[in-house]
Amino acid sequence: MAAIIGCRNLSKQYLVNDKPVIALDKVDLTVDKGDFVVILGHSGSGKTTLLSLIGGLTTPDTGEVSVEGVENWHQSDEALSTMRNQKIGFIFQFASLIPTLTVLENILLPLSFGNKVTADRTDALAILETVGLADKATAFPAQLSGGQQRRVAIARAFINRPDVILADEPTGDLDEATEREILQIFRKYNEQGTTFVVVTHNNELAATQVNPRVFTMRQGVLQEAA
Ligand code: ADP
Ligand code: MG
Numbered sequence: 189m190a191a192i193i194g195c196r197n198l199s200k201q202y203l204v205n206d207k208p209v210i211a212l213d214k215v216d217l218t219v220d221k222g223d224f225v226v227i228l229g230h231s232g233s234g235k236t237t238l239l240s241l242i243g244g245l246t247t248p249d250t251g252e253v254s255v256e257g258v259e260n261w262h263q264s265d266e267a268l269s270t271m272r273n274q275k276i277g278f279i280f281q282f283a284s285l286i287p288t289l290t291v292l293e294n295i296l297l298p299l300s301f302g303n304k305v306t307a308d309r310t311d312a313l314a315i316l317e318t319v320g321l322a323d324k325a326t327a328f329p330a331q332l333s334g335g336q337q338r339r340v341a342i343a344r345a346f347i348n349r350p351d352v353i354l355a356d357e358p359t360g361d362l363d364e365a366t367e368r369e370i371l372q373i374f375r376k377y378n379e380q381g382t383t384f385v386v387v388t389h390n391n392e393l394a395a396t397q398v399n400p401r402v403f404t405m406r407q408g409v410l411q412e413a414a
Pocket of ligand 2: 232235236237356
C-alpha cells in the first residue's frame, strides 16, 4: 500500500519563558491510503503540534513530512497552500464558522481559495444531506446547536473532496450520541477511501465505530498501540 503521509524524525520545541518545552520528540509515522489513524494522549502531549506539521501549518526543528510523496517544506508557500487546500480537510476542535454566512455559504467557502473547482451548490447540498442537515442550508450558525455547528464544519472539510482529513478533537464536548453520528460520517468517507488522522479522547467509541490504527502520544513521543 502506498504511504499517503510520511513523518520522519519530527522534533519541535517551543521556548516558554526562555525554557525549552518539547512538543514533539523524534516522531516517525507512516500513514497508508485509506488508514483511519486515531491519536490519544493527555493535554500538552503534542497532538495538535503533530497535526499542524502534517498539514504544513508550522515547520519542525528537525525532520520531514511528506503528503502524497511531496515534501511539505521543499515547495513554495504557494504550492504548500494549494496542497493544503486541495488534498487536506481540516476539522478543528471549535467549529469556527463565519457567523454572517449561511450554512451553505460556510460550506462553499473553501472553494473560493485555490483554483481547483471541484464542487458546487449541488455537491454542498449533498454533503449537507450526508451530515443530516439538509434542512439547514439557509440557516445561520447562531440558529444551530453546538453539535449541528460541528457537523457544518465537518461538511466544510469535505467540500474539496480531500484525500486526507486531519481532525483535532472534532467531537470534543459533544454528547456521545452526536459523537457516534460524526464517527459514522467519518466511516462512510473512510470506506470510500478518504484517509483520516483523528485526535480523540474517546478511544472506546472510536474503536466500535471505525477500524482505527491507534497511537498514543506521551510528552512528544508517538507510539503505536500494540
Ligand atoms: P496537545 O494538542 O496534545 O494538547 P500541543 O501540541 O498543543 O499538545 O502542545 C504540546 C506542548 O507544546 C505543550 O507543552 C504546549 O504548551 C506547547 N506549545 C504548543 N504550542 C505552543 C506555542 N505556540 N508556544 C509555546 N508553547 C506551545
Ligand atoms: Mg491539542
